[in-house]
Amino acid sequence: MTRKLLASGVAAVALCFALPALAQVDTATIIQNGETGGYANQDQPGMAGNTASIQQLGGTSDSATQEENGVNGPAAGGTQTINQGVTTANASAVATQNDNSTGANQTIWQDGNTADGGGNKTTATQLINASGGSGNTQLSTQSSNVGSTVAQTIGGAGASNNAQTATQPGQTDSALMPDTEGGGKTNIQTASQTGSGSVNTINQLMDSGASNGQQTAIQTNGVNNAIEQYQGNSYNVATATQTGGSGNTAIQNQGGHHF
Secondary structure (H helix, E strand, O other): OEEEEOHHHHHHHHHOOOOHHHHHHOEEEEEEEOOEOOEEEEEEOOOOOOEEEEEEEOOEOOEEEEEEOOOOOOOEOOEEEEEEOOOOOOEOOEEEEEEOOEOOEEEEEEEOOOOOOOOOOOEEEEEEOOOOOEOOEEEEEEEOOEOOEEEEEEOOOOOEOOEEEEEEEOOEOOEEEEEEOOOOEOOEEEEEEEOOOEOOEEEEEEOOOOEOOEEEEEEEOOEOOEEEEEEOOOOOEEEEEEEOOEOOEEEEEEOOOOO
């Protein structure tokens, strides 16, 4: 078992609240390899130049949480990354990112993960939740997993010009679930499932308060996959594309219907 916490990074996160002038150069890193039930958490004010990363490789049932927060209102420009199994799989890993800032970037990587012996599956959850927050990006990638899910939500009153992307190449029995709510506008969500996967689903929802948004769903070479898109009536655009494969279905409903 290898566990490494860079003390300087942790100290920088703690100091940034007392010394906001130093926040632009803060770096925090947590490394947990070969863990069982490991837990890692990082919270940053999200100022430009701040970076935070969590690496959990080769473990089982590890959990990681990251949050971008403003001290006095939305902060700007931080970068956070969670790596669970890019080079070594982490069974039934759980990753959560919450963005309460502006212009931040958050990324989750989960590769080759499977359910553990108890049937618990790999999940990724990403939320953009800053009131009036804009220019944020979130990316979640799950590759060659079985039974994994990505849930993405753009919320926060008046959140605008944010982007979320979820990709699942080579998946089986997996789901992507992007959701736009809270009256946001001009937000973009893209979900794609590629490769020779099967029994995968993409469920995209834009609540009736969302306007001028775009949701795109893409599935290629799949078998018995499904796309479902539901929108409000405020100049939103939904696009569903299925190429190759067999037995796939696509459903679109304009009217703000929930799943």
